[in-house]
Amino acid sequence: MLGNFSVGDYFKQEAIDYAWEFITTYMKLAPEKLFITVYTDDDEAAGMWQSSTGTPDERLYRYGKSDNWWGPPGAEGPCGPCSEIHYDFGEQMGCAPIASPSEIAAWIESGMKWEDQPGCHPNCDRCERFVEMWNLVFMQFFQDQAGEMTPLPKPNIDTGMGLERAAVIVQGATNVYDTDLYQPIIGVVGELAGKKYGEDHVADVSLRVVAEHTRGATFLISDGVTPGNEGRGYVLRRLIRRAVRYGRKIGLTEPFVVQVAETVIDRMKGAYPELAQNREFILKMLGGEEQQFERVLDQGLRIIEEALSTGTENSNIGILPGNLAFALYDTYGFPVEETVEIAQERGVSVDMEGFEREMKAQRERARAGSATKFGGGGSGAKIFKYRDLNAGPSEFVGYERLTAQTTIVALLSPDGDAIDHAEQGHEVEVVLRETPFYAEGGGQAGDTGTVLSLKGHIDIEDTQTPLEGLIVHKGRVRSGVMMVGEEVNAKVDRERRLDIARNHSSTHLLHEALRRVLGTHVRQAGSSVSPERLRFDFTHIQAMSSDEIHEVERIVNEQVLRNPPSVKNELAYTQALDSGYLAFFGDKYGETVRVVDMGLNDPEEATARPFSREVCGGTHLDSLGETGLFLITSESSIGSG
Ligand SMILES: [Zn+2]
Ligand SMILES: [Zn+2]
DSSP states (O other): OBOOEEESSSOHHHHHHHHHHIIIIISOOOGGGEEEEEETTOHHHHHHHHHHHOOOGGGEEEEOHHHHEEOOSSSSEEEEEEEEEEEEOOGGGOSSSBOOHHHHHHHHHHTOOGGGOOSBOTTOSSOSSEEEEEEEEEEEEEEOTTSOEEEEEEEEEEEEEOHHHHHHHHTTOSSGGGSTTTHHHHHHHHHHHTOOTTSOHHHHHHHHHHHHHHHHHHHHHHTTOOOOSSHHHHHHHHHHHHHHHHHHHTTOOSOOHHHHHHHHHHHHTTTOHHHHHTHHHHHHHHHHHHHHHHHHHHHHHHHHHHHHHHTOHHHHTTEEOHHHHHHHHHHHOOOHHHHHHHHHHTTOEEOHHHHHHHHHHHHHHHHHOOOSTTTOTTOTTHHHHHHHHOOOOOEEOTTTOSEEEEEEEEEEOTTOOEESEEETTOEEEEEESEEOOOOSBTTBOOOOEEEEOSSEEEEEEEEEEEETTEEEEEEEEEEEEEETTOEEEEEEOHHHHHHHHHHHHHHHHHHHHHHHHHOTTOOEEEEEEOSSOEEEEEOOSSOOOHHHHHHHHHHHHHHHHHOOBOEEEEEEHHHHHHTTOBOOTTSOOOSEEEEEEEEESOTTOTTSOEEEEEEOOSOOOSBGGGGOOOOOOOOOOOSOO
């Protein structure tokens, strides 16, 4: 949208002069193609159009409140008459001979309905002969709640012209897809698909949908929207998925959205430099969503085809069952609108009532099943919101460093709703592209610290992984405002992390010491490591004697005093087990695991087997001497076995 504004500065005369100058001098449109409309009793504006632009009576129309009045926006507020500039595409585009301004005025006066009026005119909605180019709003009154209007002491100007409409007119096109706003993008889509625009009506529709949706999605992501299942995120997801599906129709079976988006960015970055700044992020988001949808699209299509061809009772009468639409949504993330479209293309409709029933049942199930502190409480469905966030995997860099220069990928309210910014005092959950914050796991507490931008400051109070690959920082905005897409500095509370590391490293030493004192049947059954203390649950047949406790303490402290480095590596899981690393059966491990060597069996022999070897993703000290003194403060049995 193009426009100009005046807040208490220039008013009606200048606004009209500027608009006329821009359209006739800069856009070089012929004055005889321009039709002007004014509010029915705005004689002032009508007079100005006549005297300073030379618009003749036959191209100057008056309309009522529905066409030429703006505001107030609420129960009260500023308001005023508008004046519009319409472009005439020519008689051949008209639905009827043109009606004169006086005929229109008489028809409005008589209360005749639009559809009964016999002539064509600038606001005709039966044809596309005229297109409204520019709307000038003269905010000159204040209307109170009683509807009483008083003149504003300082009137304002607000104008708007659609860029795309302007492009269509200036370039002599008939629609926006033929302008240079879309042709280069459509060209790339056509190239990828091996189709030429304008040759085949059906293919043209797909080319336009792919170009238009990809362009829209590119801008939405640049504005900080991420694909999701609600609100703007859902609109974005629908755009991307529709683009993918229409791409399929013209033979685009390989990922293509990223390539199309690259053209969008290259074409538009001059006017929208943020597209270039966010390029990497935009392409990553689009690529991820496309890939995710590609994976499920074939399965989904197969399921639909199958349901239609085997002919359940319902599909025989042209209805796809609601529980099937729900299963597609629930399992494959198929937007139901997508299922409806696919079904429609095959002449089948979807049982939407059945779908809604299933949705409602799912919401109730989610509410009933409260889970972890991030997924649970009054927000049982929160886990779905995380899933739908599609924020992509967050990279954990906290083994090597405690700060990171990174980007906010998503912000969530405490209820898990995606938001685009958070202000001072607000509780917020933050997802970063990469993060030094350790998320609670393997018994180790989540990190705390700060996330800083030029404009704001969040205190991070906890870090969690509600979903595999997703690291969520929970905190509160201490000052300023934080926005999605912003560059930030993420900084872990170093002292606290060190305290946690002391306790975590001690856990490994304790584990091994227990095995040596009590026997190798001792197995870790769980643990809890915080800055203040560690708790280690293990399997043993009876309570420990005080001698045993002292011996365990002595062994651990001996290792600490030897002050050997702790060595961390990555190994294939099977190789780690073969090399004698202990794995905790309660944890889920990937193919490659992190392993930690700790302590020395023989202080004289640097190459000797380390004292302790464990598979562990936690954060540890670099040398055990930093541990300090190790003390067992209590030992108790939590059950038999
Ligand atoms: Zn018409
Ligand atoms: Zn560990």
